[in-house]
Each structure stands twice: as C-alpha cells, then as structure tokens.
Amino acid sequence: MNVLFVVISVILAVFTYGFVDPNLHLSGNPLYAALHGPLMELVFRHRPAATAVYAVCICVLFLVYYFSFRKTDTSVGKHPRFRLLFLVGIIYVIAYPAFSYDIFNYVLSAKVAFFYHENPWIVMPVAIPNEPMLAFTRAANKVTLYGPTWVFLTAIPWFLGRGTVWAELILFKSLSFIWYLGALRLIYRITKDPKAVLFFGMNPLVLIEVLLSGHNDIVMMVFSLFAVSTIASGKRSTRYAGIGSFVLSVFVKGATVVLLPLWFLRNPTREVLFRWAYILMFVIFLLSPIREEMYPWYAVWFLVFAAVIPIRKGSFIHPFSIVLTFSLLLRYIPYMLTFSYGGPGPIMRELLTAVPVLFYLVWYAVHLRFRPETRRKALA
Template identity: 40%
Template sequence: MKTRLVIAYGVFLIGVLVSSYCFVDPNLQYLQWFYLHFSLRSQPGKIALLLIILVIFFTFYILILRLYQRKILKQKDGIRLITMTVLCLLFSYPAVYSYDIFNYVATAKVAFLYGENPYIVMPIEFTGEPILSFMHAPNKVALYGPGWIILTLLPFIVGGGNFVLTLFSFKAFIIVFYCLLLYLLYKLSKNFFAVLFFGLNPLVVIETIIGGHNDVVMMAFLFIGIYLYLRKNRSFGVIFYICSVITKYATLILLPVFLLLKYTHRREIITQTQLLRWSMYGMIIIFLMSSFREEIYPWYAIWFLPFVALVGSRNEKLLAIVFTFCLELRYFPYMIFLTHFGITPLLKTIITFVPLIVLVVLLFINRVWGKTSLHYLR
C-alpha cells in the first residue's frame, strides 16, 4: 500500500509538472517552444484539466494524512513525499493561475537593473522592456515591503540576466523559505503531522512551489520570531518579527500579541498554545479583511494555515481542508466567463463560503444532537 501510494503520487507529480507547460503565455518568448508544442488552446480543456488535478491533489492529501495517523506512513515516508513534491514541482511553469512571480522579477529589475525606486516607478515606464509583454500588472508600483525588495536581490543576481534562470531562481529562493517554515513547524510542535498538514496541502503546494508566492517568506520570518521569543531570545525574536512585517505587511496585525508578550514575559502567564491560537485568530481576521482592499486571494490562506496545523482542533483542521479546496475553486469562475465582473464575483463568494457554512452547520448538529456521523482525520 505504502509503496504503491508513493509511486502513484510521484507519477501524479510528474503529470502536474508536464501539464503546467500547457499554460505557457503566448507572449512569453523565452518559452515559445513549450507554447508551440504543449500549450492547451481550448479553454474548456484547461478548466477540465485543472479541476481534475485539483481533485486528485486533495484526494492524495487526505489519503496521506489518514495513512500517517494510522501509522501506515512513517515520518521518513512523509519527508520523502515532501522532497518529491519540491524537487518535481520546482521545475513547473509558475504562471498557471497567477502571474505574481513575474511582478517580483519586474520589481527587482526596476530596483537593481534600472536603479529606480520601485515604490515610485512602475515597470510599464520602461518602454521596450521584454517582461512587459506577458505581465498582467505592469502599471503598479511595488506592493510589498522593503524587506522583500532587498531579498529579491539574491535570486536576481543568481539569474545573471537570463530570464528563465532568474524565474526559477525566484522559485527556488521561495521554496527555501517553504522548507524553513516546515522545519520551524516541526520544532514548535514535535509532531510531523503538523508538517504534513501544512506542507502537502494542495493550496500551499500550488501557490508556493508551483506559483512562487512570497507569503511563505513572511511566515517563515514570523515563525523564526515566535520560536526565538518562546526560547527566551526575545530581542532576536522581535527583530525577525519586524523582518516579517517589512516583507509583507499582513503580520502587522500581530503587533498587539507581541506587545502583550513584552509586558507579561516576566510573569510567563502566556503559554505557547495561547500565543499560537491568538496569532491564528489575528491572521484569520486580516485574511478576511483583505476582501475590503481588493479580494480574497487563495494564497492568503498561507497566513493562517501554519497555526491551524500547530494548534487547530480536529474540526478546525477539517474546516481548513474544505476551505482551502474552495479557495482554489475561486479561479474557475474567471476561467469560465473570462471576466472579473458580472456574475464572477458572486460565484467566487458562493464557491468560497457556502460549502464552509454547510460544514459548520453539520458539525454543530453533530455536536449538539450527535446524529451525524462525521469521520475525518482519524
């Protein structure tokens, strides 16, 4: 059973890797060969392919969690599965769902190649810049903190001016922080299930290892800060928390938590579990508040998922699994109607929250009346 699962999962990952090149942008001249030979031109075909991949991904994920809890899979098997996922999908085409990684590269170019302030100068102002032909938001200044801009110097230098090498240098750079975050989750929990719960969640894999979103960088700095603070190294803990905030501003909402820690640390009345739960609630709040700024993007779930992995109850973990699946479904209304307006926003809201509300009601009924048999994560 175990060997067959590992082989099947490996074959699936290779399929995802190959399938990702069906979505190469026609304007991306650096990967024209893939566009000419692999690109899937049919929109219904693209939708069907992505939906099948998503369903299979979550099926593997739930199966892996269940087998680990039943002790059929061991920790070394989990490490093997995570390693396979990273090594295989590192080389996938990143812009299957989102083009954000191109924005990272463009912002680094503005700062380090052209020597301009990316908070003032937009990429679109550099007429003739090749990356403009396939960017989806060249008319925006930098959206992230100065910490992130400084960090991007490393993958930009490693890329050496070659776009493809630079692109995959950015992916590899972000994956390093993904691995660091997994290590910190294990150090805080001493429970490898927490590592699997977060690290192999399809949303995390799709948005981080494939898509290259930088949210794991922010979260890795945050968890370094939390880990150091809990180990009495409070000064460095605060420094890394600040690094998290200046990477991507979402963790600023946890400032009250860190201030509370500062004023109560001598009495040590706040436990690790309390700290992590308060942080989880804070990141859920800022996640929901993101809808007021623009919209809720699927990768924002990375803000609270590590905390759910560490201190979430069974019901909370179940809700998180269903919610991450629903968040990935948010891409499909746009793919169907090819517009962000009209019925698309309503469908996104329905897809995201209605299944979650239904599950909450079922869990409530099960708890109050005990008539519903809900077996999960056992």
C-alpha cells in the same frame, strides 16, 4: 498514495505550460515546442476540458492529502513523506506559474532595483517603456507593494538568473522553495509532530501557491512563526531575535503587523499564542476583500499557525482550514472557463468558495449537536 500524489503533481505541472503567456517565449527546445502547442490548444480553445483537468487534479490532490494526513503516525524522526515533499516540491518549482502573474512582478521589481538601479518604491516598471518583460507582466503600472525584506532577498535570484526570464522564474520559485523547507523545519521544531509538517507541507494550496506560483507570503510567515514562537521563551536573546524576526516579517508584506498585540499578553502559553495568531491572521484574511480580493495564497497566513496548534481529535481548526483551502483553489475555475474577470466570474468565485465551507460548517454543527462527547472534547 505517494505515487498517485507524484503522478498528479507531474500532470498538473505539465498542464500549467498550457497557460504560458502568448507574448512570452520560454524556450526554443523542440521537446518544449512539441508539448506546448497541444497544451495551449487545450487551455485556450477547450476551456471546459482544461478546467475539468484542473478540478480533477485538485480533488485528487486533496483526497491523497487527506488520507495521507490521517494515516501518518506520530513517530519522531525522518519520515518517508518528507522526502516525498522534497521531490514534489521540485516538480512544482519546475512547473509554470499558471495561476498568478505575481512572480513576474517580483522579477520585474528586482530588475528595476538591481538592473536599472531605480527605487522600486517610486518607479513603476511602465516608466521604462522599452523594458521587454512588460509584454507579459500584468499590473506593471504599480510600484512594488512589498517591503525591503523581500526586495533585498530578491537580489539573490535576480543576480543568479542574469536576466533570463526562464532562469529567473525557476530561481524565484526556488527561493520560495527554500523558505517552504524552512517553514517545514520550523513547524517540526515547534511541534515535534510529523503530522503537523504534513498538514502544512502537503496541503495542495501551499504547494500550488508557494511553489508553483512562487508567492512570497511564505517568507513573511516563516519570520512571523519564528517570532511568535519566541514570545514565551525564557531567554532574553531569543525574545530579541523574535522581535527582529517580527520586524523582518512586517517588512515583507505588512499583514503580520496585526500580530503585535501578542507581545503584550501576560504569561501566555505557546498554544495560546499560536491560537491567537491563527485568529488574528484569519481575521486579516477575511478583511482582504476590502483592499482588493480574497486571493487563495493569503490562506498561507493562517495555515502556518494552524499547523503548530496541536492536532487533536475533534479539532475544528484543522479540518476547517483544509476545507477552506480546497474551496479557495476552486476560485480559479471561473477564469479558466471564461478567460474573463467580469460577467458571472466574481459571483461564481464567491459561491465556489462559500459552498464547501458552508457545507462543512453545517456538517460540523450537526455533528456537534448529535454527538455530546464530541462536543465536550471540542470545547475542552
């Protein structure tokens, strides 16, 4: 199982290089050039085949994830799959961010702030028309959408990368990797359950969106998870640290501001806090189409809280979250097939997301209806 997970991850990582933007020259290395040509040919000229490769990789990853998750014992301590996650994480960090251009915006905003010494909340990258990265960055006609926590964090990879695009991509993804490892450690510290760590860490959506695409939601969620975990703490200094962490979280992306009411609950247990946090982040996730679109990486918002809710037999949250994350990764298929955001793409995306989830909900409802002992346990 572990070998299969690594092999499929390597295949997916190699496959992503077919999506390299035509205006981006990553490397002059002959081995890279030899691989890149056929991969681009596959992705741009044989779209159904490329889409099939992607779909098969996702399905296999989720199957391995599901069976690994079921097989994990609950012994405390180092677990072989933690080393697997570290190895797989490195594979995804080296992969090309094929499914989202956001990381290029992160790099360019960092360049606006730390190279051009401009205020990234006022100056859009397009205001510097001779900036070479504009050739392969999308949505450069926007100021940075992120708060100071994220912008100042990006100083680290920016200065280390010295402006080289390839180095910057790897370093920005490494930043996400470090926060991903931090999330795993925090989840283990809270739950003492290796299964909880695998639930989050091995989820293909987390691996793809956090490590492969390098989205910064993981930073926001590590801060907020720590913050929520301290609400019920008996130590005042811990609670103050939690409040500070919450503020830092809000100043990454803002979505976690909805967790503020949790600080006003009377004597909540940790589980109650995490359940409410899951619900609040899930509601914000559902409302995200109002602002723009339901992006797959937004699932990290509620998934991190699902990981710290005790995983019990008959639980609804955990299998539902797994099914939803699977269906969210299917949203890339219409664009891969058509290379267009218009036409049947939007409706196909919604169907690919809704159908697996609806199937699961119907199955769960039927399962509850005909298994009274399961229903009693689920409602307990």
